[in-house]
Amino acid sequence: MSEPVRQTITVKNENGLHLVPCSLITRAATGFACQVEIHSATRKADAKNIFDLMGLGAACGTELTLIANGDGAADAIQKLVELFESGLEASSRRPNS
Amino acid sequence: MKTKSGIPVSPGVAIGPAMLFGARGFRIPQRFVSVDAVESEIGRFRGALHKVAQAIEENQHVASQRLGEEYAAIFGAHLLMVRDPKLLGEIETLIRSKCFSPEFAASRVFRNYAKAFQNLGNAYLAERATDVFDLEKRVLHALLGEDRPELTHLTESVVILAHNLTPSETAGLDREKVLGFATEVGGRTSHTAILAGALELPAVVGVGGFLADVSAGDIVIIDGYRGEIIIDPDEETLSRYKLVLEQYKSDKQRLAKLTSAEAITTDSVRIQVLGNIEFPQEVEHCMERGADGIGLYRTEFLYLGTNQIPSEEDHYEAYCKVVKACGNHPVVIRTLDLGSDKVPANETEFVSSCDNPALGLRSIRLSLNNLPLFKVQLRAILRAAVYGDVRIMFPLITSLLELRKAKMVLNDVMDDLDEAGIPFKRDVRVGMMVEVPAAALLADQFAPEVDFFSIGTNDLIQYTLAVDRADPSVANLYWAGDPSILRLIRMVVDAGRTHGIPVTVCGQMSSEPRFIPLLVGLGLRHLSVTPIAIPEVKDLIRHLSSSQSEEIARHALTLDIARDVENYLRGEVDRIYPDGSIAE
Numbered sequence: 089m090s091e092p093v094r095q096t097i098t099v100k101n102e103n104g105l106h107l108v109p110c111s112l113i114t115r116a117a118t119g120f121a122c123q124v125e126i127h128s129a130t131r132k133a134d135a136k137n138i139f140d141l142m143g144l145g146a147a148c149g150t151e152l153t154l155i156a157n158g159d160g161a162a163d164a165i166q167k168l169v170e171l172f173e174s175g176l177e178a179s180s181r182r183p184n185s
Numbered sequence: 186m187k188t189k190s191g192i193p194v195s196p197g198v199a200i201g202p203a204m205l206f207g208a209r210g211f212r213i214p215q216r217f218v219s220v221d222a223v224e225s226e227i228g229r230f231r232g233a234l235h236k237v238a239q240a241i242e243e244n245q246h247v248a249s250q251r252l253g254e255e256y257a258a259i260f261g262a263h264l265l266m267v268r269d270p271k272l273l274g275e276i277e278t279l280i281r282s283k284c285f286s287p288e289f290a291a292s293r294v295f296r297n298y299a300k301a302f303q304n305l306g307n308a309y310l311a312e313r314a315t316d317v318f319d320l321e322k323r324v325l326h327a328l329l330g331e332d333r334p335e336l337t338h339l340t341e342s343v344v345i346l347a348h349n350l351t352p353s354e355t356a357g358l359d360r361e362k363v364l365g366f367a368t369e370v371g372g373r374t375s376h377t378a379i380l381a382g383a384l385e386l387p388a389v390v391g392v393g394g395f396l397a398d399v400s401a402g403d404i405v406i407i408d409g410y411r412g413e414i415i416i417d418p419d420e421e422t423l424s425r426y427k428l429v430l431e432q433y434k435s436d437k438q439r440l441a442k443l444t445s446a447e448a449i450t451t452d453s454v455r456i457q458v459l460g461n462i463e464f465p466q467e468v469e470h471c472m473e474r475g476a477d478g479i480g481l482y483r484t485e486f487l488y489l490g491t492n493q494i495p496s497e498e499d500h501y502e503a504y505c506k507v508v509k510a511c512g513n514h515p516v517v518i519r520t521l522d523l524g525s526d527k528v529p530a531n532e533t534e535f536v537s538s539c540d541n542p543a544l545g546l547r548s549i550r551l552s553l554n555n556l557p558l559f560k561v562q563l564r565a566i567l568r569a570a571v572y573g574d575v576r577i578m579f580p581l582i583t584s585l586l587e588l589r590k591a592k593m594v595l596n597d598v599m600d601d602l603d604e605a606g607i608p609f610k611r612d613v614r615v616g617m618m619v620e621v622p623a624a625a626l627l628a629d630q631f632a633p634e635v636d637f638f639s640i641g642t643n644d645l646i647q648y649t650l651a652v653d654r655a656d657p658s659v660a661n662l663y664w665a666g667d668p669s670i671l672r673l674i675r676m677v678v679d680a681g682r683t684h685g686i687p688v689t690v691c692g693q694m695s696s697e698p699r700f701i702p703l704l705v706g707l708g709l710r711h712l713s714v715t716p717i718a719i720p721e722v723k724d725l726i727r728h729l730s731s732s733q734s735e736e737i738a739r740h741a742l743t744l745d746i747a748r749d750v751e752n753y754l755r756g757e758v759d760r761i762y763p764d765g766s767i768a769e
Contacts, residue, residue, distance in 0.1 A: 103309045103310075104307060104309065104310060105310075106309060106310055106313055107259065107262040107313050107316055108255075108258045108259060108261075108262050110262065111258065111261055111262035111265045112258075114265055115265070134271075137269060137270075137271050138262065138265045138266055138269055139266065139269055139271065139272060139298055140271070142298075142302060142310070142313060143301055143302075143305075145302075145305030145306065145307055145310050147307050147309075147310070177255065
């Protein structure tokens, strides 16, 4: 068994980890076989569970630690870090009409 | 038969079968199921969830087509929630181990999550609890089947009885099918009440607990005049109310025929009858009744409806809707009149909290104290003005300095727009409300500096007579017909005439038939009234002559007691317009 991969990030988006950001994280994490957890100073959440993530109540500026354990752990962390860096908002592309 | 009393918030009578909505819109029929039903109940629960997920996918698709991906993403998140294995596991465990009904189990689990979100200590995240409640509603709806249709898709006429209706639910009510409503909670100034008035649905709120006494389908009468609801009425009561309803309908029909007729006196003086509105959708109510335009567009609802301060685009969109719906007719947009009785929950920091808010930081004072807030609104008005005949009106102007300041800010905003190359209309007409006695007394000094006056009688009376009408212990001292009020109105009209600017009356007074001959006689040619009163005011004007009105005004001005003035005016109107029956 390999070592868990860890990475610390800061929540950048204005309204914190609300519904849509959490859904993006959940979707991304679900794509990996490994276990992914997100820890705040006081709580931890299963990144594959949207309710858990919402329960972190992470506002803008909160420091979080991503911990992945198992197959593809390093890739999972990389993907999630990219998501956090990109601001975790759905594309604001307007429909063509 | 049972009668319950509440607060009447929208006049009219509704009679029909009851449709019930409990605290969250649903009543859970049973809490437990028998042990051998557990597996089939779990099957029912999974089927319901599947339906919910399908409906959300549909919403997601529509949202992405019509609104954009960022809106569709909200439904994407909802979808993840209803498919969350942990959530489903918790609900199914409750059904299996405790024999809870799926409705009860789902409701409990969803509410636990909602509560956890509410306790996060972050306002924005706590708001997400609403999303969870929404899901709970959807799941219960799917479980309870098709006999609980959405408020927006009713198949037969009903009277809605609810614990509470949210403003958005109220706004979404199908006016064709919903005859009226009553709620257990709510007050006169709740958004639900305001919307009921705008939708013209008979409504009673704040009845207290009564849902336990009614069953779905019971015949219920809503008396929006007296604030009563009558459950399962006896024959006599029912036939009495049916008569009231018939009378109400026939009056409405008679007046509806007059919509195309101009408001013109028997001696050919044309009176402009305009509408007072609060919401963009009310423009339709005015236009279908033959209004000559919008004489007062109150913009406070933009601030009261949400938890966020409206953006320039929010203002702009609302104004454009109104302006476009009005075509070539004028639209007078009153700038923010917040404060006093109208304070949004999250903006208390803007408003003075002293003991005497009517004399505190409100209205134009608030705007001049919060220039960024004020400028956002002015920018939106100027931009929307491109599409029609928009006029700007400043409320509660008390001194010339205040008026000049407001106009200076308006000029600054024009320069900003000009510099940024944003299209707007520069030559909009700018007017002021005359609702502070100081402004009425100095009307001749204000007149050269504005394009129009609009007399706000509600505040003018409150400030002149020093009476708060909402205070029951002094409400009997509030008289629109007080000689002092008549004299102030005359001063304003005279100043307008001397300086060649139009004067409108837009307070409650102009919606009451007994004051119409007086106002016309004092020289007013513009009346802005509540939409429902438009047909009657026009009809009454068609029965009047201006010379007779002048005679009435002259006599009224000689009377020295408010009660005598009002009795005299009521007698005159009864003589001139004996058919008048709706409002009095």
